[in-house]
Amino acid sequence: MNQPNPAPEHTGSPLESRYRRLLWAYPGDYQAERGDEIVGTYLDTVDPGRRWPSPHDAVDLLGAGLRERLRGYGALGLLAALPLAATAALNTLVAVSAFLLLQVEFEDPRFARLDPVGPFQTLGALIWLGWLLVGLTATALPGAWARTAAAGGLLLTVAVPLVAAVTGQPGPPLFVLAPAVALGLAALALPSHPGWVARSLPPLTAGCVTAASVAFSAAENGGNMFTSYGSTPEMLAMAGGLMFALVLLVGLGRALRADDAGLWATLLLVTPAGLFGADQLGQAIWGTSGGGPAPTTFAVTAGSILLVGAALLAAALAGQAARHQTVRRRVLDDACPTCGHRPTAMTGT
Amino acid sequence: MATPTPLREPTFLILTALARESMHGYGIVSDVAALSGGRLALRPGTLYGALDRLTDEGLVERDREEVVEGRLRRYYRLTEAGRSVLTAETERLRRNVEAATQRLRARPAGTRTADGTSRGPLTIPGTAARPILRPTGGPA
Numbered sequence: 001m002n003q004p005n006p007a008p009e010h011t012g013s014p015l016e017s018r019y020r021r022l023l024w025a026y027p028g029d030y031q032a033e034r035g036d037e038i039v040g041t042y043l044d045t046v047d048p049g050r051r052w053p054s055p056h057d058a059v060d061l062l063g064a065g066l067r068e069r070l071r072g073y074g075a076l077g078l079l080a081a082l083p084l085a086a087t088a089a090l091n092t093l094v095a096v097s098a099f100l101l102l103q104v105e106f107e108d109p110r111f112a113r114l115d116p117v118g119p120f121q122t123l124g125a126l127i128w129l130g131w132l133l134v135g136l137t138a139t140a141l142p143g144a145w146a147r148t149a150a151a152g153g154l155l156l157t158v159a160v161p162l163v164a165a166v167t168g169q170p171g172p173p174l175f176v177l178a179p180a181v182a183l184g185l186a187a188l189a190l191p192s193h194p195g196w197v198a199r200s201l202p203p204l205t206a207g208c209v210t211a212a213s214v215a216f217s218a219a220e221n222g223g224n225m226f227t228s229y230g231s232t233p234e235m236l237a238m239a240g241g242l243m244f245a246l247v248l249l250v251g252l253g254r255a256l257r258a259d260d261a262g263l264w265a266t267l268l269l270v271t272p273a274g275l276f277g278a279d280q281l282g283q284a285i286w287g288t289s290g291g292g293p294a295p296t297t298f299a300v301t302a303g304s305i306l307l308v309g310a311a312l313l314a315a316a317l318a319g320q321a322a323r324h325q326t327v328r329r330r331v332l333d334d335a336c337p338t339c340g341h342r343p344t345a346m347t348g349t
Numbered sequence: 350m351a352t353p354t355p356l357r358e359p360t361f362l363i364l365t366a367l368a369r370e371s372m373h374g375y376g377i378v379s380d381v382a383a384l385s386g387g388r389l390a391l392r393p394g395t396l397y398g399a400l401d402r403l404t405d406e407g408l409v410e411r412d413r414e415e416v417v418e419g420r421l422r423r424y425y426r427l428t429e430a431g432r433s434v435l436t437a438e439t440e441r442l443r444r445n446v447e448a449a450t451q452r453l454r455a456r457p458a459g460t461r462t463a464d465g466t467s468r469g470p471l472t473i474p475g476t477a478a479r480p481i482l483r484p485t486g487g488p489a
Binding site for chain 2: 034036037038040041042043044045056057060061063064065067068071
């Protein structure tokens with residue numbers, strides 16, 4: 001076994017203080033109980049001469065602290081829900097991307113009264129092509145690569161509107177971008193080892209949406225149901241609702257097997273699903289001006305949806321924590337009917 | 350005690366590290382790295398999360414504490430339940446290894462590959478041209 005670093009080298013050093021600061025993600029009582037041990041082990045293992053914790057160390061401590069908090073609330077299902085929510089988010093993005101590319105971006109730009117960007121109506125086509133590429137990556141490459149690709153897709157979703165604003169080129173509207181960013185954030189938690197179902201879904205989803213779009217165009221017989229982003233809010237609201245309903249169904253199915261991860265995933269996707277309907281909701285509440293809600297109206301609606309989503313998550317966590325405490329107290333209070341033994345609280349948990 | 354599901358590799362290696370003697374955090378990190386040939390580098394945040402989970406499951410327990418040069422060392426040891434789980438998992442893995450070894454040994458020497466070249470019995474599929482699959486019902 002390698003020898004640990006000699007204690008005096010790092011004791012009381014700036015490095016130790018920086019590791020201690022990273023413990024803030026842990027619950028207070030856990031920090032008091034285990035903080036010295038965790039920081040001591042880090043100081044034993046780091047390379048001599050190091051002055052700052054590495055980014056991997058920071059992610060490790062912040063992630064472990066969050067996990068410890070959720071464990072204290074009896075809500076580890078929330079972490080288990082992240083890969084499922086990410087898979088649902090990515091496939092919704094793939095579906096929306098295929099739809100918007102075929103039904104909007106490739107449409108004649110005169111319908112939208114825009115100067116075309118190459119063969120597309122707006123620069124938004126780059127975002128949708130990017131998410132289709134992320135879907136392909138999730139199908140063909142390891143999970144870590146898919147997560148990196150999702151980070152790239154998210155970056156593209158944020159950067160393209162800025163580039164469009166700076167260059168004066170047309171870009172996609174906010175009511176499409178806001179849910180795309182929310183879903184992109186969720187997609188960052190794609191699973192490390194996806195099963196064949198998760199790998200099959202992106203091409204299947206893109207294929208189904210493409211087939212439906214082609215069939216719809218043929219059925220229109222020259223009509224133009226979708227000609228610009230302005231004609232898509234209803235369809236986007238339906239996409240958000242469908243995603244929510246499907247994840248809820250999966251969640252209820254898993255709940256029957258005493259697995260609450262699917263229900264946590266549903267809760268995580270409330271906000272992105274709600275943002276898909278923000279435009280419609282804004283119009284219903286505040287009316288329309290010139291074919292759509294004003295940007296401030298949309299911002300207020302989207303902000304309200306974000307607050308409601310966060311409040312629902314906080315309420316679910318508080319409820320779970322209260323339930324967990326009650327069950328724990330009951331277990332600790334109950335003496336064994338045979339020997340009278342009372343279980344003691346586990347230290348460090 | 351039987352394991353309901355196979356142990357994940359980090360969990361298996363943590364239990365293996367504790368099988369011989371009680372260890373503190375740094376000792377476990379070093380031993381797991383050595384056992385995995387340097388492939389698995391546990392970080393302390395992850396390690397203590399895993400130790401908490403294993404403690405909750407009754408597989409690991411605290412042994413003793415000592416302070417060395419001002420640094421707290423808390424030692425952990427396997428419980429009887431942890432030893433049973435590790436034994437069961439080791440037996441499961443041993444059976445898998447034996448089955449795979451027998452199959453590899455039973456493969457006739459000089460099997461011809463799809464490109465017509467002759468290869469020895471220990472060619473690893475995926476690292477070179479894949480060997481021709483033996484028809485179902487052949488010798489095990």
